[in-house]
Amino acid sequence: MPLVDAFDLGPHGQNVSPSLIEDFLSQGYVICDVCDRPALDQLRREIVTAAAKAIDQPGPTDDGAFLDGIHQVLPVEKLNAVRLGLYHEINSRAWFRPTYFRLGRAMLETLVGNELAMQNRINFSIQMPGDKTSLLDLHADVFSGETPYQVVQWLPLVDVKATKSMFILPRPKSEAVIARLAEFSDGGMRALYEEIKRDLIWLDIPYGKVLIFCPNFLHGNVVNDEATTRWSLNCRFTGLFTPYDSPEKALGQFYLPITVRPTTRLGMAYRQPGGFRE
Numbered sequence: 001m002p003l004v005d006a007f008d009l010g011p012h013g014q015n016v017s018p019s020l021i022e023d024f025l026s027q028g029y030v031i032c033d034v035c036d037r038p039a040l041d042q043l044r045r046e047i048v049t050a051a052a053k054a055i056d057q058p059g060p061t062d063d064g065a066f067l068d069g070i071h072q073v074l075p076v077e078k079l080n081a082v083r084l085g086l087y088h089e090i091n092s093r094a095w096f097r098p099t100y101f102r103l104g105r106a107m108l109e110t111l112v113g114n115e116l117a118m119q120n121r122i123n124f125s126i127q128m129p130g131d132k133t134s135l136l137d138l139h140a141d142v143f144s145g146e147t148p149y150q151v152v153q154w155l156p157l158v159d160v161k162a163t164k165s166m167f168i169l170p171r172p173k174s175e176a177v178i179a180r181l182a183e184f185s186d187g188g189m190r191a192l193y194e195e196i197k198r199d200l201i202w203l204d205i206p207y208g209k210v211l212i213f214c215p216n217f218l219h220g221n222v223v224n225d226e227a228t229t230r231w232s233l234n235c236r237f238t239g240l241f242t243p244y245d246s247p248e249k250a251l252g253q254f255y256l257p258i259t260v261r262p263t264t265r266l267g268m269a270y271r272q273p274g275g276f277r278e
């Protein structure tokens with residue numbers, strides 16, 4: 001085996017681009033094939049089955065078409081109740097978080113670490129065409145007290161692009177504008193949006209791919225002007241041993257350890273004996 005003069009942080013998993021680290025560091029996000037496509041299809045099937053039942057529709061034959069066209073059979077006034085029902089029902093299934101992790105595992109282990117903590121629930125977003133009630137304006141998660149040591153794994157359940165998707169301001173431009181955020185104190189986020197809108201990347205993510213992004217950079221969405229409904233899931237991952245500054249986002253509550261390694265388990269189990277001298 002040849003000698004190496006640098007520690008290898010590169011990806012070791014399947015489906016992982018050799019430029020994953022470089023792309024993530026330079027842009028603040030990556031879009032990759034999910035690590036297990038049959039698991040994604042089955043996860044979507046479970047959500048579609050529960051959604052069809054919740055709105056008294058027969059189980060569809062085409063899951064993607066059902067989700068894309070949900071606005072044709074569900075009034076927008078009932079959307080949030082259905083979304084919350086699905087959120088609680090699907091998050092109660094034991095397979096949901098482990099399967100969701102599996103879809104991005106190779107990338108997460110390369111970008112974040114192999115001892116990880118995962119958000120205790122996976123969020124559901126459903127954005128019907130023209131719906132103004134499900135918006136997430138321009139923001140960076142760190143502005144509201146989130147840890148800067150995290151990524152968001154954002155998974156569309158249908159093909160998304162343009163206003164049906166979300167936007168991100170890539171790292172160099174985002175860092176530059178955040179450094180002079182005080183200039184936008186009077187105009188607020190609306191003025192900031194006007195300043196940067198030409199530089200936003202509207203993420204084109206076909207079903208079967210997953211977005212992993214650093215939410216320290218500016219991102220958000222607008223009214224969905226496409227003809228079909230957006231369905232996406234999102235969940236936060238952080239290194240098990242990164243700082244947890246915010247009491248409401250503590251390890252053991254908001255974040256739960258998922259891949260604790262044997263040496264960490266043994267270290268945590270060790271108790272220094274008292275009263276013994278060599």
Ligand SMILES: [Fe+2]
Pocket residue numbers: 139140141215219
């Ligand atoms: Fe966010």
